[in-house]
Amino acid sequence: MHSLIEFIRATYQTDEFIPLHAPTFTGNEQAYVTETIASTFVSSVGRFVNDFESKIEDFTKSPKAVATSSGTSALHTALYMAGVKCGDLVITQALTFVATCNTLYHMGAEPIFVDISKKSLGLSPSAVKAYLQEYAVIDEQGACIHIETNQIIRALMPMHTFGHPVELDELKLICQQWNLILIEDAAESLGSFYKGKHTGTVGEFGALSFNGNKIITTGGGGMLLASSIIDGERAKHITTTAKVPHPYEFYHDEAGFNYRMPNLNAALGCAQMESLPLFIKQKRALARHYQTFFESSDLRFVKEPGYAKSNYWLNAVICPDIRYRNEILKITNEAGVMTRPVWQLMHRLPMFKNAMRSSLTNSEFIESHLINLPSYPTNLESIYA
Numbered sequence: 001m002h003s004l005i006e007f008i009r010a011t012y013q014t015d016e017f018i019p020l021h022a023p024t025f026t027g028n029e030q031a032y033v034t035e036t037i038a039s040t041f042v043s044s045v046g047r048f049v050n051d052f053e054s055k056i057e058d059f060t061k062s063p064k065a066v067a068t069s070s071g072t073s074a075l076h077t078a079l080y081m082a083g084v085k086c087g088d089l090v091i092t093q094a095l096t097f098v099a100t101c102n103t104l105y106h107m108g109a110e111p112i113f114v115d116i117s118k119k120s121l122g123l124s125p126s127a128v129k130a131y132l133q134e135y136a137v138i139d140e141q142g143a144c145i146h147i148e149t150n151q152i153i154r155a156l157m158p159m160h161t162f163g164h165p166v167e168l169d170e171l172k173l174i175c176q177q178w179n180l181i182l183i184e185d186a187a188e189s190l191g192s193f194y195k196g197k198h199t200g201t202v203g204e205f206g207a208l209s210f211n212g213n214k215i216i217t218t219g220g221g222g223m224l225l226a227s228s229i230i231d232g233e234r235a236k237h238i239t240t241t242a243k244v245p246h247p248y249e250f251y252h253d254e255a256g257f258n259y260r261m262p263n264l265n266a267a268l269g270c271a272q273m274e275s276l277p278l279f280i281k282q283k284r285a286l287a288r289h290y291q292t293f294f295e296s297s298d299l300r301f302v303k304e305p306g307y308a309k310s311n312y313w314l315n316a317v318i319c320p321d322i323r324y325r326n327e328i329l330k331i332t333n334e335a336g337v338m339t340r341p342v343w344q345l346m347h348r349l350p351m352f353k354n355a356m357r358s359s360l361t362n363s364e365f366i367e368s369h370l371i372n373l374p375s376y377p378t379n380l381e382s383i384y385a
Contacts, residue, residue, distance in 0.1 A: 002331075004293075004328070004332070005331070005332060005335050005337050007293055008332075008337050008373065008374055009337065011286070011289060011378060011380075012374065012378055016336070017336045017337075017338070018336065018337045018338060018374050019338050019374065019376070020213070020314070020338045020339070020340060020372060020373075020374055020375065020376075021213040021214075021313075021314065021374070021375055021376045022213075022376045023212055023213075023217045023376075024275070024279065024376065024377055025271075026275060027271050027272075027274050027275050028270075028271040028274060029268055029271040029272065031271070032048065032267040032268065032270055032271045033264065033267050033268055033271075035267065036048060036263050036264050036267040037264070039263075041263050042262060042263055042264040043262050043263060043264075044240070044260035044261065044262055044263065045263065046263025046266070046267075047263070048263050048266035048267040048269075048270050049067050049260070049261055049262075049263050049266040051266070051270050052067055052218075052261070052266040052269045052270050052273070053065045053066065053067050053223070055269075055270060055273040056208070056223050056225075056273070059198070059273065059276065060190075060198035060200060060201055060225060061197075061198060061201060062198070062200065062201045062206070062225040062226065062227075063226060063227060063228055063229050063232060064225075064226040064228070064229050064231070064232020064233065064235075064236075065223050065224070065225055065226075065232070066223065066224040066226065066232055066235045066236045066239060067221065067222075067223055067260065067261035067266060067269075068221065068222045068223065068224060068239055068259045068260070068261055069220065069221060069222070069258075069259050069260065069261055069262070070209070070211075070220055070221060070222050070259075071099065071187040071207055071208065071209025071210070071211060071221075071222035072099045072102065072103060072209075072222070073222060073239070073257065073259040074207035074208065074209070074222035074223055074224040074259075075099065075100065075103045075183075075185060075187070075207040075222070076103045076106070076107070076257075076259075077207075077224050077235055077238065077239055077257065077259060078183050078205035078206070078207050078224055078235075079103055079104070079107060079109070079155065079157075079183060080107070080238070081205060081224075081226070081231060081234065081235055081238075082154065082155050082181040082183055082204060082205060083154065083181070084104075084107055084109050084154045084155055085107070085108075085109070085154070086107065086108030086109065087108060087109070087110075087151060087152075088109045088110070088151065088152050088153070088154040088155075089109065089110050089111075089112050089146055089149075089151050089152065089153045089154065089356070090104055090109055090110070090111055090112065090153070090154060090155045090156070090157050090183075091111075091112045091114055091123075091128060091131070091132075091153060091155070091156045091157065091180070092104075092111050092112070092113065092114075092123070092156075092157040092158070092159070092185075093113065093114065093115075093116050093122060093123045093158065093159055093161075093346075093363065094113035094345040094346045094347050094357065094360055094363050095116050095121065095161065095342065095343065095345060095346075095363045095366055095367065096159045096161070096185070096343065096346060097159075097187070097343055098343070098346065098349065099187070100157065100159055100185050100346075101346050101351075101352055105351060105352075109154070110151075110355060110356070111346065111352060111355050111356075112131070112146075112153070112355065112356045112357065112358075113345075113346060113347055113352075113355055113356070113357035113358070113360060113363075114127045114128050114131050114357070114358050115127040115358060115359060115360050115361060115362050115363055116161070116362050116363050116366065117166070117167065117362065118362050118365075118366070119167075119305050120160075120161070120164050120165065120166045120167060120305050120308075121161035121162065121164055121302065121316075121366060122158050122159055122160055122161050122164065122165075122166030122167075123156070123158035123159070123166055123171065124167075124362065125167050125170035125171050125174060127358060127359075128156065128171065128174055129174055130358070131358045132144070132153075132174070132178055135147055135148065136153055136178065138178065138179060142179050143179065144178045144179050144180055146356075149356075153178070153180065154180070154181065155180055155181040155182070155183050156171060156174065156175050156180045156181070156182050156183070157183045157184075157185055158171060158182075158184060158185065159184075159185035159187070159188075160184065160185070160186050160187075160188060160189035160192060160199050161188070162188060162302070162310075162312070162313050162314040162315075162316055162372070163188050163189045163191070163192045163215075163310045163311040163312055163313035163314070164189075164192070164302070164304055164305060164308065164310045165189065165192050165193070165194035165199050165305065165307075165308040165310065166194075167305075167307070168182075168184075168194045168195075168197075168199075168202040168203070169195070169202075172202060172203070175203075181203075181204050181205075182202070182203030182204055183203055183204065183205045183206070183207075184199060184200045184202065184203045184205070184206040184207070184225075185206075185207055186199040186200035186206045186207060186208050186225070187207060187208060187209035187214075187222070188209070188214065188313045188314070189208075189310075189311060189313065190208050190210075190214065190215050190216065190276070190311065191215055191276060191279070191280040191283075191311035192308065192309065192310045192311045192313075193308065193309045194307065194308050195307055195308070200225040201225055201227070203227070204226075204227050204231070205224060205225065205226055205227065205231070206224070206225035207222060207223070207224055207225070208222055208223040208225065209221075209222050210222060210223070210265075210269060210272075214313070215276070215279055215280070215283065215311055215313055216269065216272035216273060216275070216276055216279065217268065217269075217272060218261065218265035218266060218268045218269040218272070219265050219268055220265065221261045221265045221266075221269065222261075224239075237256070238254065238256040238257060239256065239257050239258075239259035239260055240256065240258075240259075240260045241256045241257070241258050242254045242255065242256030243256070278377075279377050280311055282377035282378060282379065282380065283311055283312045283313070283375065283377055284310075284311075284312055285380035286312065286315065286375065286377070286378060286380055287301075287303075287304075287310075287312040287315055288380075289380050290315050290317075290373065291303065294317060298319075298320050298324070299317040299318065299319060299320075299371075300317060300318040301315070301316075301317050302315070302316040302317065302318065302370070312375065313375065314372045314373075314375045315372065315373045315374075315375045316342075316370050316371065316372050316373065317370070317371055317373065318366075318369050318370055319369050319370070319371060320369075321368075321369070322368040322369065325341065325368065325369055325370075325371055328371055329341060329371060337374065338374060339371050339372060339373055339374075340371070340372050341367075341370065341371060341372075342366060342367055342370045342372070343367075344367070345360065345363055345364065345367050347360075
């Protein structure tokens with residue numbers, strides 16, 4: 001364990017505290033933010049918001065990207081656009097960050113927790129298929145109905161855990177068979193690709209996050225990715241309080257959200273996008289660096305699935321058992337090297353303790369065995385080119 005600490009300190013070349021992740025500002029961040037302040041257009045009106053959306057569209061090849069105030073608001077908008085209503089059910093994973101389920105809670109919808117795949121650490125197609133075959137039926141109107149509760153199962157919402165893409169083709173096929181809408185929680189996976197397609201662009205909707213700990217940051221913010229320009233334009237409308245354009249009148253044609261990303265945040269995002277290709281190279285190089293170190297270790301490094309190219313947002317290892325995991329967490333954090341366990345499974349939290357769920361064998365294994373390691377970009381890309 002002490003060799004791990006020495007390895008991480010040598011990697012980052014510091015004896016100071018090493019965080020799990022941190023933003024990197026080496027480009028035009030200060031210049032663009034200063035320009036925004038000078039323009040006085042620091043709120044949701046300003047050139048950088050549209051520019052940031054265009055940059056994300058170009059990078060992800062999404063037909064339409066809509067900048068929002070947070071990743072959570074982007075996910076909420078995606079669910080709203082998908083027609084998720086109070087009383088509906090949405091299949092998702094228990095191994096996720098709480099924001100995934102918070103969006104459902106505040107819509108009055110309920111999660112169904114289904115197990116993950118050890119290959120992707122995200123929603124398992126075989127587990128989803130088995131759950132639906134046992135508990136669901138298609139009614140005369142074509143809706144997917146939960147047999148025991150008679151509630152509509154409206155959508156399927158996988159999360160690309162630590163940036164590793166889930167098996168999207170298989171999940172999309174399940175959605176087609178059961179009339180479900182596929183919504184990708186791609187909060188952690190900007191720069192990750194599934195069979196050449198960017199995460200968040202395979203389903204009907206996707207959501208990105210630009211929180212301070214993500215691969216690029218806007219300080220706070222998110223982005224909705226829509227599979228059609230029409231859906232994207234409507235999402236942009238409802239996230240801007242559904243205000244109908246007019247030179248001076250205030251008219252809103254439906255109940256909308258005040259979710260538009262401020263220009264100040266978007267300016268930061270535009271500068272960060274200029275460095276994104278380098279960040280991805282650096283993070284993939286760091287992952288290879290870790291992988292080489294752990295080849296002769298009791299710890300198993302979590303690698304990207306064979307069908308994917310991951311951004312390796314957070315590097316992770318699987319420990320032999322929970323005692324080993326807890327000892328590493330204790331020793332590394334006491335030494336000023338930040339490591340962390342994965343999130344507690346959602347059904348262990350008070351607000352989701354009564355949620356329906358299938359067997360969560362893989363989720364529980366990962367919860368008790370996985371550790372995240374410091375993962376912010378560092379200069380290794382020339383070594384692992």
